[in-house]
Amino acid sequence: xxxxxxxxxxxxxxxxxxxxxxxxxxxxxxxxxxxxxxxxxxxxxxxxxxxxxxxxxxxxxxxxxxxxxxxxxxxxxxxxxxxxxxxxxxxxxxxxxxxxxxxxxxxxxxxxx
Amino acid sequence: xxxxxxxxxxxxxxxxxxxxxxxxxxxxxxxxxxxxxxxxxxxxxxxxxxxxxxxxxxxxxxxxxxxxxxxxxxxxxxxxxxxxxxxxxxxxxxxxxxxxxxxxxxxxxxxx
Numbered sequence: 001x002x003x004x005x006x007x008x009x010x011x012x013x014x015x016x017x018x019x020x021x022x023x024x025x026x027x028x029x030x031x032x033x034x035x036x037x038x039x040x041x042x043x044x045x046x047x048x049x050x051x052x053x054x055x056x057x058x059x060x061x062x063x064x065x066x067x068x069x070x071x072x073x074x075x076x077x078x079x080x081x082x083x084x085x086x087x088x089x090x091x092x093x094x095x096x097x098x099x100x101x102x103x104x105x106x107x108x109x110x111x112x113x
Numbered sequence: 114x115x116x117x118x119x120x121x122x123x124x125x126x127x128x129x130x131x132x133x134x135x136x137x138x139x140x141x142x143x144x145x146x147x148x149x150x151x152x153x154x155x156x157x158x159x160x161x162x163x164x165x166x167x168x169x170x171x172x173x174x175x176x177x178x179x180x181x182x183x184x185x186x187x188x189x190x191x192x193x194x195x196x197x198x199x200x201x202x203x204x205x206x207x208x209x210x211x212x213x214x215x216x217x218x219x220x221x222x223x224x225x
Contacts, residue, residue: 009153031212042203042216043156088155092212099144099163099207101214105155 004091006104013111019076021107023089030092032065032072033101038085069094079111116140117217119204125223132191134220136204143209145187147171147179150201150219159202162187194224 003026013019023032031050035043047056049065049072056063062075072091076083086108090101117138126132136145147159158171160179168179176198180188191198204217 006155033212033214035214042219043214045213045215048213090156090214097163098210099212099214100158100161101212103148103156105153 004089004102004104006089006107008107009105010108011110013079013109015081015111015113016078019079019083019109021074021087021089021109023072023074023091023104025070025091025093025102027070028094029069030094030096032069032089032091034063034072034074035088035090035103036085037088037106041085043088076109079109081111081113084109084111117204117206117215119202119217119220121220122218123221125225126194127225128193128195130194130224132194132222134189134202134204134222136187136189136217138185138204138206138215138217140206140208140215141184142206142215143184144207145181146205146207146214147177147187147189148203148205149173150203156203159189191222191224194222196224198222199224 005024033048034046037043047063052069053067054065060077064073086106088106089104120135144163146161148156157173159177162168162181165181178190202220205214207214
């Protein structure tokens with residue numbers, strides 16, 4: 001079955017440093033989504049990437065989708081304490097039903113001042 | 114998302130008890146999901162429903178059952194709770210034609 005692997009599991013950075021989390025799928029994806037879960041909260045949708053090689057930016061966050069549509073990354077430039085939380089990627093396999101996503105295990109980001 | 118509500122928010126129960134977790138949504142979405150979150154394991158799909166008459170097993174359905182009482186309501190039951198079902202449970206919804214999931218606030222379940 002489809003698997004979505006995400007690394008690293010944990011990342012501790014000092015405020016101002018950059019952060020990257022990576023997602024890899026065992027199969028070709030139709031799209032990939034990224035979610036953020038604040039401590040004590042629930043996952044919240046950030047963005048969806050659909051096209052091969054797509055790059056999208058949201059302020060200090062840069063999202064990339066690989067050319068083969070099997071990997072993705074989220075990069076945060078100059079982290080702030082408000083970036084603390086767990087970041088999940090979620091992909092839909094090319095052959096899967098719309099709405100059936102497979103989540104990575106998440107990367108828990110800690111930012112100290 | 115305030116349009117997706119879960120009850121109860123916290124529950125402590127004993128091994129062998131029957132437990133029902135409820136989810137309601139006012140988003141008008143057809144598709145509803147139940148996920149389980151454990152530390153380091155991410156979100157694992159238990160069951161999902163694409164409409165009232167369509168129920169599908171996810172990755173970890175053993176020990177769980179669901180009921181889709183209406184388009185807006187999707188309940189998860191643990192017929193006989195066991196300690197390794199202690200986890201954070203999330204309900205989610207999506208609109209037809211999209212993959213974007215909207216999560217409820219979660220139910221923290223502890224089975225002693």
